[in-house]
Structures are given as C-alpha cells and as structure tokens.
Amino acid sequence: MEREVGGGKYTTVSIPTTLYRRIKKIIQGTGFTSVSSFVTYILREVVASYEDRIDEEPFTEEDKQAILEKLRKLGYL
Amino acid sequence: MSRKLFVIGLDCAPPKLLYDEFKDELPVLGSLLDESSKATLHSSHPPITIPAWLIMVTGKTAGELGMYGFRHRKPGHYNEFYIVNSRYVKHPTLWSEAGSRGLTSVVVGVPPTYPQKPVKGLLVTDFVTPGPESRYTFPPTLKREIESRYGKYIFDVVFRSEDRDRVIRELWSMTRQHFKVYGYLAERTKWDFYMFVEIGTDRVQHAFWGYMDPQHHKYEPGNKYENVIRDYYKLIDQGLGELLKKVPEDAVIAVVSDHGAKRMKGAFVVNQWLAEKGYLKLKKNNLPPGSDFKAEYVDWSKTVAWGWGGYYARIFINLEGREKNGVVKPEDYEHVREELAEEIRKIRGPNGEQWNTKVYKPEELYPEVRGDPPDLMVYFDDLYWRSAGTLGWPTLYLRENDRGPDDAVHDWFGVFSLYDPQESFNLSKSIVDITEIHDIFSSILWG
Numbered sequence: 001m002e003r004e005v006g007g008g009k010y011t012t013v014s015i016p017t018t019l020y021r022r023i024k025k026i027i028q029g030t031g032f033t034s035v036s037s038f039v040t041y042i043l044r045e046v047v048a049s050y051e052d053r054i055d056e057e058p059f060t061e062e063d064k065q066a067i068l069e070k071l072r073k074l075g076y077l
Numbered sequence: 078m079s080r081k082l083f084v085i086g087l088d089c090a091p092p093k094l095l096y097d098e099f100k101d102e103l104p105v106l107g108s109l110l111d112e113s114s115k116a117t118l119h120s121s122h123p124p125i126t127i128p129a130w131l132i133m134v135t136g137k138t139a140g141e142l143g144m145y146g147f148r149h150r151k152p153g154h155y156n157e158f159y160i161v162n163s164r165y166v167k168h169p170t171l172w173s174e175a176g177s178r179g180l181t182s183v184v185v186g187v188p189p190t191y192p193q194k195p196v197k198g199l200l201v202t203d204f205v206t207p208g209p210e211s212r213y214t215f216p217p218t219l220k221r222e223i224e225s226r227y228g229k230y231i232f233d234v235v236f237r238s239e240d241r242d243r244v245i246r247e248l249w250s251m252t253r254q255h256f257k258v259y260g261y262l263a264e265r266t267k268w269d270f271y272m273f274v275e276i277g278t279d280r281v282q283h284a285f286w287g288y289m290d291p292q293h294h295k296y297e298p299g300n301k302y303e304n305v306i307r308d309y310y311k312l313i314d315q316g317l318g319e320l321l322k323k324v325p326e327d328a329v330i331a332v333v334s335d336h337g338a339k340r341m342k343g344a345f346v347v348n349q350w351l352a353e354k355g356y357l358k359l360k361k362n363n364l365p366p367g368s369d370f371k372a373e374y375v376d377w378s379k380t381v382a383w384g385w386g387g388y389y390a391r392i393f394i395n396l397e398g399r400e401k402n403g404v405v406k407p408e409d410y411e412h413v414r415e416e417l418a419e420e421i422r423k424i425r426g427p428n429g430e431q432w433n434t435k436v437y438k439p440e441e442l443y444p445e446v447r448g449d450p451p452d453l454m455v456y457f458d459d460l461y462w463r464s465a466g467t468l469g470w471p472t473l474y475l476r477e478n479d480r481g482p483d484d485a486v487h488d489w490f491g492v493f494s495l496y497d498p499q500e501s502f503n504l505s506k507s508i509v510d511i512t513e514i515h516d517i518f519s520s521i522l523w524g
Contacts, residue, residue, distance in 0.1 A: 046216065046217060049212065049217050050195070058162045058163075058164060058191065058192040059160060059162070059207060060207075063207040064160060066207065066208075067160055067205060067207065068148075068160075070233065070236070071147050071148070073235075073236050074236055074280075074283065075283060075387070075388060075463065075478055075483045075486075076125070076126075076146065076147050076148075076387055076388070077147075077148065077385070077386055077387055077466070
C-alpha cells in the first residue's frame with residue numbers, strides 16, 4: 001500500500017523483527033534516524049550498483065581482448 | 078524431504094584419474110568416493126566448460142541455452158563475435174529455483190556467472206571474470222570480506238607459459254586461496270545448496286598431461302613434471318579435508334566434473350583443409366605460420382565455408398541472405414552442408430589412418446536451437462585432434478596446438494558421484510548424462 005510523506009511516495013516492506021532490532025542497535029549514534037532510512041540507504045546503494053551496469057556491456061574492449069587472449073592460450077579458440 | 082546438498086565441482090576431472098589411478102592416494106576424496114555411488118558422466122555437445130556447467134544447473138541442452146562455447150559469432154559478421162556471460166542465461170538455475178523455494182545457496186566459480194546477478198545467498202563469479210577489480214560477488218560487500226581475509230581473488234592462472242614451474246606456483250597459490258574462500262563461505266551463512274567449481278584441475282591437466290601419460294607423444298619417462306597432476310589432486314584432497322569439516326554431517330555430497338580429458342594427438346588445420354578442398358578461397362597463400370584467420374584474407378565471393386578452432390571445430394556456411402557476401406543459395410544450403418559433412422567424415426590422419434570423426438548439424442543434437450550456432454559441429458577423431466583455425470602452416474597436421482603447447486584435449490567422460498549419509502539418494506545408472514544432473518540435484522534439494 002502506498003502513502004505520501006513529505007512529498008515522497010512510500011510503501012511498506014516487511015523485514016523480520018529480529019533483523020529490525022539488530023539494525024536499530026547498529027544505527028545508534030550513526031546519524032540514521034530510523035531503521036527505514038538506513039534500510040533505504042543500503043538498498044539504494046545495492047540496487048544502484050546493478051542498475052548502473054545493466055545496459056553496459058559486461059566486458060570492456062580491453063577486457064574482451066584480455067579474455068580472448070586467455071581463451072586462446074587455454075585452447076578454447 | 079528437502080536435504081542439504083554440497084557439490085564439489087572439479088573442472089575436467091576424468092574418471093580414469095579420479096576413480097582409478099589417484100583415488101587410493103587421496104585419503105579424503107578417496108574415502109568419500111568409496112562411500113559414494115559412482116557413475117561416469119557423459120558430457121554435453123560440445124564437451125566444453127561453457128556450456129557444460131550451465132547445462133548441469135539448468136537441465137537444458139546447449140541448443141536450448143544458445144551456448145556452443147565461450148564465444149559466438151555475431152550473425153552476418155565474418156570477424157566479429159561476442160563472449161558469453163551470465164546475461165545470456167535465460168533459464169532458471171538451481172540456485173534461482175532454490176531461492177524461489179526459500180532455500181539459500183552458495184555458488185562459487187560456476188561458469189558463466191559473471192557479471193554477478195542477485196542470488197538468495199552468496200555468489201562469487203567464475204574464471205571469465207575480467208579480474209579482481211571487477212564486481213564479482215553477491216552481495217557486493219562480500220568482495221571486501223573475502224579480500225580483507227585472503228587478498229585479491231585469483232580467478233585463473235596465466236596459462237601456457239613455457240615456464241612450467243611458474244604455472245605450478247600459480248596453480249598452487251590459486252587453489253590454496255580458493256579452498257580458504259570455499260571454507261569461509263561454508264561457514265558464513267546457513268546454506269541449503271553449496272556448489273563450487275575448481276578450474277585448477279582443468280588447467281593442470283592441459284599443462285602437464287604430456288608429462289604424465291606414457292601414451293602421449295611428448296612423454297619422457299622420469300621427467301621432472303611426471304607427478305604434477307597427481308600432486309595437484311593431493312592438494313585438492315588436503316583442501317577438501319579442511320572444507321568438509323565445515324559441511325553439515327547430514328548433507329548429501331556430490332563430486333562432479335563437466336567433461337574429462339585425454340591426451341592430445343595434435344591439431345588439424347581446418348581452414349587450410351577447406352581451402353585445399355575448394356570450399357574456401359584465400360587471397361594470399363604466403364601467410365606466416367599461425368596467422369589468425371581474418372576476413373580480409375578471404376575471397377568471400379568464392380568461399381562456401383570456413384571454420385573456427387578450439388577443442389571442436391565450428392563450421393560456418395557462407396549462406397546468401399545471412400552472410401554479408403554469402404554465395405551459397407538457400408535452396409542449396411542443405412545439400413552443401415550434407416556434402417561437406419560427408420567430406421569431413423572422410424578425413425584421415427597424418428599417416429593415412431582412419432579417424433573416428435563425428436560431424437553434427439546442431440538440430441540433430443538439440444530439441445531447440447537458439448542463439449548463434451555453427452552450421453556444423455565437428456569432433457576430429459573423437460576429440461583426439463583439436464581444430465586449428467589459424468593459417469600459414471606447411472601441413473594440415475600439427476603435433477602441437479597452434480596457439481602454443483597443450484597436452485590434453487577434452488573427453489566425453491567425466492565423473493559424477495553422490496554420497497548420502499542417510500542412504501536415501503543413490504545413482505542407479507553407471508552412466509549419467511549431464512542433462513540429467515539438474516533433476517537429480519533438484520530431487521535432493523526440494524524433492
């Protein structure tokens with residue numbers, strides 16, 4: 001279910017209560033004011049690392065040449 | 078009933094070494110195998126690391142996966158090709174299926190898993206990863222955990238160096254590190270499915286087979302590298318001794334390879350043979366030995382077919398409408414393919430000896446043919462002779478690999494064993510096809 005808070009749209013995601021408590025403990029004194037803000041921050045980081053790359057070729061031209069050379073030496077080509 | 082499954086993947090391990098010659102010298106692996114039900118694994122078409130491991134974890138053939146090796150030709154291009162990676166994997170893998178059932182997996186080094194995809198559990202990518210600077214783990218933070226404990230991850234060894242001692246040092250140091258990582262990950266999370274593939278077994282065999290096998294044309298009795306492969310299996314055994322202490326006692330343990338290995342008799346210069354037979358027209362005949370096959374060397378208006386090198390040969394027909402300068406008319410395609418296949422089957426060895434060459438059309442091997450397959454797949458002399466794609470040689474028969482020394486070729490037969498402390502799971506057949514393994518593993522994991 002979506003809701004609006006301070007101009008942003010939010011939805012609820014369930015996490016185990018034990019994990020919630022563990023997070024609450026580790027964010028004490030870190031500047032993260034809530035478990036939600038910490039979880040959002042971490043997930044953004046992780047998701048962005050995939051999104052950044054999804055349209056990219058996994059191998060640069062340099063990688064490709066290095067892999068080809070390796071495959072040649074290994075007898076695959 | 079759902080059971081934990083631990084899979085020990087040894088790339089290229091043949092039954093001859095693991096089940097027969099070395100077993101009694103391997104206290105850990107040997108006794109594990111003694112208590113396991115053992116089968117011979119029949120590898121895939123083609124019997125190559127990619128697609129073989131992926132076939133094992135998806136249950137799909139190479140045709141359905143659209144993977145016929147590490148590289149594939151870009152349709153319509155004579156020179157351009159792409160390297161297979163995890164993004165080409167469109168079928169569910171054992172770990173994605175396990176995740177959807179709420180099970181946790183640890184996956185290390187199974188090709189092709191780079192670039193890393195999210196997995197419910199832990200993942201370290203395979204040896205086609207460009208290097209330790211790449212993002213090679215899931216979750217991404219796992220990379221830091223690994224490197225802070227064991228240093229930069231070593232994906233592979235620099236191979237085919239004439240400096241054999243260096244290859245040995247690198248192999249040993251890579252494998253020791255790998256087993257530390259396997260052990261760390263075995264304890265890092267509570268897993269249901271754990272699978273690692275150690276590539277070192279493949280590398281040591283390709284580099285040292287000729288020093289070990291008295292039937293190999295390069296073998297010299299008493300040479301200093303005679304026991305390198307045997308010693309490497311002992312290293313694996315030591316690693317397993319520590320690792321298996323971290324595997325829950327009730328887990329089912331599988332030992333599996335993707336294909337086997339046997340001595341290489343030589344390399345057959347496929348494009349020069351095609352030229353001799355009139356299927357391929359080269360513009361220049363004075364190329365230096367070992368020249369790469371390049372589109373600019375070929376008169377495509379007079380070329381019917383060309384080939385690729387590797388452990389098997391891929392033959393492409395210069396088909397009108399598909400290739401840039403295609404000359405074979407679509408209505409003649411089948412006839413040309415048949416005729417060429419028949420000619421290839423007749424090829425004899427350097428001394429006029431008969432070869433057991435197998436030639437297949439992809440659609441004969443697979444229920445579905447996806448991706449960019451060759452027109453013909455050729456195993457020269459039942460894989461004993463590899464295919465050399467290069468040009469400029471004074472002969473069609475090379476005793477060494479055209480890309481440098483290589484002592485071993487791939488073989489159809491690998492290993493597959495299952496150890497179940499509760500004796501619920503046994504292999505009932507002496508030969509298991511690689512496409513059957515997925516179902517065997519899934520029956521252990523989720524019944």
